[in-house]
Amino acid sequence: MKISIGSDHAGFEYKEIIKAHLLAKGHEVTDFGTDSPAPVDYPVFIYPAAKAVEDGKVERGIVLGGSGNGEAIVANKVRRVRCSLAWNVESARLGRAHNNANVLSLGQRMIPREELLAIVDTWLDTAFEGGRHQHRIDLIDQLPVG
Numbered sequence: 001m002k003i004s005i006g007s008d009h010a011g012f013e014y015k016e017i018i019k020a021h022l023l024a025k026g027h028e029v030t031d032f033g034t035d036s037p038a039p040v041d042y043p044v045f046i047y048p049a050a051k052a053v054e055d056g057k058v059e060r061g062i063v064l065g066g067s068g069n070g071e072a073i074v075a076n077k078v079r080r081v082r083c084s085l086a087w088n089v090e091s092a093r094l095g096r097a098h099n100n101a102n103v104l105s106l107g108q109r110m111i112p113r114e115e116l117l118a119i120v121d122t123w124l125d126t127a128f129e130g131g132r133h134q135h136r137i138d139l140i141d142q143l144p145v146g
């Protein structure tokens with residue numbers, strides 16, 4: 001799978017862990033930065049990672065920050081992106097199963113390192129359930145922008 005990834009300084013360490021994990025599993029990863037833990041402004045790195053999903057350059061995206069909140073807000077500004085914020089395995093599973101989330105937002109300060117990759121793998125491996133959830137996705141897609 002082709003996956004974009006982007007973070008600010010507060011998510012940099014986990015971004016690097018996830019990127020290595022994804023590459024080891026055979027995924028193609030496009031890294032939109034940042035490239036160090038030096039302070040940066042997260043929209044600069046999150047927007048392009050989400051935009052790559054909208055543009056069809058990647059199938060999914062992962063964005064990271066300290067809490068993941070701001071990153072989710074930025075990603076959800078992009079049309080056709082449904083970014084879910086996950087702080088545990090169950091929230092990651094539900095983001096895919098019920099919301100067909102194509103971008104995952106994670107907060108490095110909120111997630112213990114030993115749970116990180118289980119959250120990512122659950123999100124990647126969970127299928128969208130469709131059914132009653134598809135109608136809700138259709139309603140979201142019909143909402144006006146702005």
